[in-house]
Amino acid sequence: MGQKKDLTGSEKSKIVRYLAEGCSSLKIAKLLKRDHRPIKRFIQNSQQGHKKRVEKPRRQITAHELRKVKRAAAKMPLATSLAIFQSCNITGVPKSTRCAILLPKSKPWINGDVRAALAARNTAFASANTSDYKHAHYQLRKTIKAAKREYRDRVEQQFDNPRSMWQGLNTITDFRGKTSTPQTTASLCEDLNVFYARFDAANTMRPDSVRTADDVSAHTVSEEDVRKCFRKVNARKATGPDGIPGRVLKSCTAQLAGVFTHIFNLSLSLSVVPACFKMATIVPVPKSSTISSLNDWRPVVLTPIVSKCFEKLQQRRDESSSHRAAVHPE
Template sequence: MCIGTPVHMFYHRQTLLQWRNQPENTLPDEVLQTLLELSRLRDPGRQPAVFPDAGAQRKCHHKRCECKRKRGKRAGIRARLKASPSQPAIPSLFLANVCSLDNKLDYIRLQQTTQREFRDCCALVFVESWLNDNIPDSAIQLAGLTAFRADRSAALSGKTHGGGVCVYINTEWCNNAVTVAKHCSPLVEFLIVKCRPFYLVREFSAVLIAAVYIPPSASIGANAKEALCELYRSISDLQNKHPDGLFIIAGDFNHANLKSVLPKFHQHVDFATRGASALDLVYTNIPSAYRAEPRPHLAFSDHMCVWLTPTYTPLIRRSRPVQKQVKTWPAGSISALQDSFECTAWDMFREAATEGDSVDLEEYAASVTGYISKCIDDVTVSKTITTRPNQKPWMTTEVRALLRTRDSAFRVGDKVALRKARADLSRAIREAKRTHAQRIHSHFKDTGDARRMWQGIQAITNYRTMPPSCERDASLPDALNNFYARFEAQNNTMVRKTMPKPDEQVLCLTAVDVRNTLRRVNPRKAAGPDNIPGRVLRECADQLTDVLTDIFNISLCSATVPMCLKSTTIAPVPKKSTVSCLNDYRPVALTPIIMKCFERLVMRNIKTRLPSSLDPLQFAYRPNRSTDDAITTTLHLSLTHLEKKDTYVRMLL
């Protein structure tokens, strides 16, 4: 066999790249022959590759439907928790029944070293720690964690072995944690730790973590009820102290059900933790707070571990800020409005609407109401108010200004100004909270004002009603108008105007009656289409009495009501949360307050002409009467009659 001598050829990299992009017929003959022998030439039908410029960047535009990875996979709950493990909306939690914590410390330290999820966990809750006074705190310390323990007491529980709970708080998440409650009895053992982390969503004032252990012998029957009542008393006291706190109750409940005493709490563990039973449970006072996942047993423990990933969405992200336009009344605006009406020559409005001997009531009333509305716009200031879902009730304009001052001092880097701004902000917050508390206490001073008392109860209990939202359909107003006017569409009777007879005495209103009616206007009533609030009619009653009395008397003499006073704004209010048809909307009519005063004056005159022989059991269209009075009277008469022997009552409703 003949073996040829190997050929060694050396070329520069740039030369080879140039040859690669050149056609074959431009290469030197010796190089072409060598490449043919080495089988390094490309296929004849293959085109040379085109390489982009190194400095140019290729932009690839993909449609959303062409993405292989589903949207949200890289921005899910786990990804957010992994990106900022020490700043979650609510703390991540790890729950385990360790059955002797001292024997599992090496395994827990190994978990800390090898598993990032375990290392970044905000709180570790261990039950059945089996610790005693012979084991010091230094023996159970873990790196980066603060330990809180509640050992079983033989004097209180009657048992010398087992039991005990322990809570570890990650210092990177919270370094301000204290024990607020400990309890040990033969029925239940628990430890409650209050945490105030540096990063906490505004709707929560603190995080209270409770580690609970209920022995198997105390989790059935009357013992379970008594054990849960002992836990309920402590939780209830803390809820009174921290009404805006986040409560996390985790532990081994065995077969006890915490919802029997705390029905508003929500349970998050939905799998078995020992055999076929779910014994290790986690309760919180907010729904959908966590997603529970099983984890392997710690060493030789007979309970599975529970990892809880926070799924809570803060209010600031869950609900958008609400903006609304409001009219504010600066200081002295009412006095300026009174002076403007006092100097107004109201006779010129009547003269402008008079032709010969007749007065155009439509023009007269429209010009007067339009002028009043224009004067109101001149003295008031329109503002856009932004209401955020997590806004504190004691927040004031002064506190917001001091917050901006503190932030600007921090950005500039002025330490002296920052120290002063922080001190001013702290004082302003304390004063705002004190003022808010005094305002709530003032609701209960007058026991006869039921409305203010109810407002105080709503403020204390944080009672909020979520009104059902209407459909955002452009055709809904027309459909509602046709629905509400369906009865008038079938009415073919022509409207006939009945003029008073010449010898008939027409009702004439006096200025005194009109002034008294205007002064009794409720300023909280919503204005009608004319945008004249009740506050203006009440405060400027003396200035508006003459012109309104003239309009009312002309309307009575001509038996005509101006169109501007008859117009009404219909606000559809859903009767229930889910609207299925047009009948589920309740029409609320907002009529001009001036027209309400006119109707009240006419009604008072009509009542004086009614006979005094009205049925005393008539509750409709009677002052200070309501359906409550009708029900109370009916029950009183029925029960009084049933007290007699051999009697019965039949009600036809």
């Protein structure tokens, strides 16, 4: 056995590798030809230095308080955790709990490749092989740069789509809109119906439309125009009283374009709008949280999507006719 003296750096690396292989302190002492006492002391000191710290019990934060803290943190990004919690009137929370709530557990750019590179780096560090550790550390830095670049490109793409951008901002700030529902009565629907129809009830006269044969022949739509209009339908729009969603019109354009072209041209030739096109669903939306009269409700009208397409086609036809008349006056 060697004499009792301090362990060198290479001997400590060998001890770590032998421990990973499952060797005992006596066997390591025989392999290194050293006294087992400094080896045992080195192993004990290493274990004491890596003892898991017992965390103190944290104060429970309710979901409502958590939302308030996240909103305050979004408004004050440079404030301390204590100032953020005090602005929300939340006291008695230790610093460790505040940091655990405010600091994210993982970065948003961390993906599976980064986690695999981290595991490889830790394995190389435990093996005490300098060359393997340097190579694993280099691969980790390279993977992190690629992951950050990919995350940056993905975030920049969100700016081209305003809907996705606002959804991301709401997720970051944990925004929750007001969901307070005003008090309503059983007769509200009938009262609103009478209130909204009061203008149409006094109007009993209907204008007489006189159309010539030239007007009837000019006001026609082609199947190609109907097909183009259906393809531009927003599939997220709410359906009207007919129950035909925009997704169906957009997906089945080739099958439905011919049918609706015939219906549109027949309506134009007879100068009659189908009754189903004139139906609408009125959704009353409160203008404020306090409702004092029927005028405090804003009527949101949901008309059939097919009717909207018909109106767009007719508007384009009228605009093109007026443009031609302006360019080539008689």
